[in-house]
Amino acid sequence: MSQTSKRKQRVLRILHKNRDQYISGQELSDRLEVSRTAVWKYIQSLREQGYVIDSSSRLGYCLVKAPDILSPEEIKKDLKTDLLGCEVIYQEEVKSTNSLAKSEARQEAEEGTVIVAKEQVGGKGRLGREYFCPPGGIWFSVILRPNMKPDSASQFSFVAVVALAKTIDELTDSVPEIKWPNDVLINGKKVSGILTEMSAEIDQIDYLVLGIGVNLNIAVDEFPSDLKNKATSIQEESGQQIPKLNFFLSLLEQLEEEYFKLQTEGFEKIIEGWKEYNITLGNEVTVTSNNEVLTGQAVDVDNKGRLLVELPNGTMKKVVAGDVTLNTEYN
Amino acid sequence: MSQTSKRKQRVLRILHKNRDQYISGQELSDRLEVSRTAVWKYIQSLREQGYVIDSSSRLGYCLVKAPDILSPEEIKKDLKTDLLGCEVIYQEEVKSTNSLAKSEARQEAEEGTVIVAKEQVGGKGRLGREYFCPPGGIWFSVILRPNMKPDSASQFSFVAVVALAKTIDELTDSVPEIKWPNDVLINGKKVSGILTEMSAEIDQIDYLVLGIGVNLNIAVDEFPSDLKNKATSIQEESGQQIPKLNFFLSLLEQLEEEYFKLQTEGFEKIIEGWKEYNITLGNEVTVTSNNEVLTGQAVDVDNKGRLLVELPNGTMKKVVAGDVTLNTEYN
Incomplete structure (x- = not known):
């Protein structure tokens, strides 16, 4: 990370800690050991990202409102996980977070690294199918390095879908339903997509990339017409707008819980959770x-x-x- | 490929076609539409690669002996396959042909592309184990894109080991033996290594890289001391020095035959061949x-x-x- 980005993040951290209080430009300038002009530039840059920062020549700066973005600073500030999100890479626009994650994994990215994008312009579903990923949704990938055989790969899609259903259940009034193997539906329409990819030797997974897309705050009229009778958004079905950051943090925590459960208690336990939301069996x-x-x-x-x-x-x-x-x- | 490489290859093709006959510098210069000095430079460069080319100011140039190298020109001249070797990438020295093959596969390299190296300096065996790969052996990888599930990946190692055993059986007086799953031994010691890696979605292989190493013409005293009681070379056991090119061409043909057999007749047929050389079962x-x-x-x-x-x-x-x-x- 550049010196400038680091300093900007530090300004943000200080503003966050003093939320709704003013902190003088002079104090920021002293603590960062930069000029007051530099401080002003960092503030401007944060405002461009969507932060509402009040300034007064007498009192200094005050963070009034943080934007609902999934930047590393916002995520790390409140994340309560041990492994997932140890490293967060955020991009405004990527072709596909899975592609970027695979490339990071090849360059030895740590297990738990999360790649998150505001928007995916070449999002992929299973078997190369196109996937619609506008800014209102959550589009991310997690790098995992489980010490398991390649034929276990499908277990991780179950881990993901269970975590997703539990998060929706917890944070919204909607009732999530799982269609085999890993579609989450609300009122019969898809609200998410999961794409698991891996690189492996015959008897050992090298890395596994779990790609998850959630149609969170997307107005249904944004959907391409051919999707409208199959897909929906959580906002549309629940009538609630859940802040992206809240949803994402809860999802990462659930995901970690299910991932650890898979490794300590086995796949049967994951399936137990899966069955609680299943709408496939019996039909x-x-x-x-x-x-x-x-x-x-x-x-x-x-x-x-x-x-x-x-x-x-x-x-x-x-x-x-x-x-x-x-x-x-x-x- | 650069213009220079293309012209050099053309010189080589013309010399090969007129093997043991002289062709004048003027004729080469006319056919390539370059100066006679340029022709001379191509000849020099070929000599540096190990080609023995006689020259006479009166008669011109004559190819006396081609070196035993696995360059694309030498391979493609005599290869009788339909798929494998459609594209050949040759490197004097690579870290690992599998790594290079994976990188080519990610960049959409065609099925059948072969990556071959004179020497591997970071050759890998299973689970990241080190692998000794001096110039006397054959070190290569093949990119395959079978329309199969990831849990079929091990089948391709069986394809490779059967092709390898058949090639040794056909070209040498040694008796190859297969130890489960895919070690080829002669007189109880390993003469080859196979490393299969893949990139996949849960239900579809994206690409599969079959890496094969053969200890062909390696003097046993070249082996590191800790390998000497476990590994040997075909030359050492058979007392024969098989030209690398001959061995490689036969191996690619066998490999293609077994690969097609897997796809048309199924894995049972591959196992049938495997059992003919097996020394594991019954013990x-x-x-x-x-x-x-x-x-x-x-x-x-x-x-x-x-x-x-x-x-x-x-x-x-x-x-x-x-x-x-x-x-x-x-x-």
Whole structure:
């Protein structure tokens, strides 16, 4: 980080600590050991980022309002995790946080590093599908380095979806529902996307990148028309505007809790949480995977996260991956 | 490729076509539309690479002997594959061909691209173990993009080891033996190493890099002392010096054959070939994996490549990965 960025962050920290109080330009200049003109420049730059800072020639500067942005300073100030967010990389606009995360992981980024973007312009869903990621949502990736085999990778999508459902449940009045394997729906429409990617040897994951997108404060008329009957936002369904920062911090904490749970108590415990929000099991489903389509009763999820589907002739199919349609009224 | 490299390659192609015949500097200069001085410079540069080119002021130039190097020109001249080697990248010295291959794959390198090095200075074995890769061996990686799930990745190591055993069997008098999962031994000592790495989503391999090292023409006294009782070279065991280029071309052809076989006939067919060279099954083995050690009878390999080990108490263990010691006279 440049000297200038560091000093700007320090100004911000001091303003945050003295929230709603004035601190004189002279004191800031003394504490940072820079000129008062330099202090003024840092204040200007913070204002451009959206911070509302009152200034008075007699009293000095006072932070009135911090913008709802997911910058490292705002995140780290209140984050209560041990691992996730140890390092936070924030970008106004990226093609895809997963791509950036993979590149950081190759350059030895630590486990727990979080890459977060205000906006993704080339967001990807599963199998390269396009994904719509405007500024009102939360778009981020976490780098994990679990000492596990590549065939465990799908477990981390379950970790993510459970953390997400719990966060929505906790912070909003909406009822989150999980569709197998890792779609979170509210009132039958998707509010999030999860994309897990990894680099691995045959018997060892090198790094795993968990990409999570949340349609938080997005007006539904912002959605492309082909998405409108499939996707929604948390704001739209709950009628509440949850500050991005609050939601993100809670989500990171939940994510860490579920990640540690996976490692200490095993995948069965994750599935237990998953079942609490599940709307797939017990229903008739149609599963499309690799151009194969099958319809049957979704009976259970096994200890590898596979969906067990009982076909009309009584045989049981284990589905590893695919798109599920619930054959119910709203799907 | 630079204009100079292209012209040099063209000179080489013309010389190869007129092998053991003289072609005048004037003719080369006319065909390439460059000065005779430029032609002379290309000839000099080829000589530096090890090409023996006779020159006579009256007759011109004549290729007497091509060096045994795995350059794209030498490889492509005689390669009879459809996919593997469609693109060949040659480096005198790399840290690791797998690393370079992964970087090329990320930049959309085509399936079948081969990265080959005269020498690897940071060669890696499984789980980051160091690997000794002097110029007398063959060190290369192949980029594959199979439309398969990540849990199939181990199948490609089996593809590689079978291709390798078949090539040794065909070109030398030595008897190759495969130790589970993918070590090729001659007289109980390793002559090769295989490292498979991949980048994947949960249900789809993005790219897979198959790294193969062969101890071909290496004098055994070149080996570090701690390797001498575990590793050997094909030259040492067979008493034959097989030209690197011949070996490499045959290996690429075998590799392609087995790769196509995997995709059209399935993994069972690969295992069939594997079993012909196997020395693991039927023996008592000790398997070390993840700090767990077990000893028992190696009974079979299942359709996922797992080693089935029958413990003394009669229970059957399925081993996904690990180091196997054969409890026989020479291991």
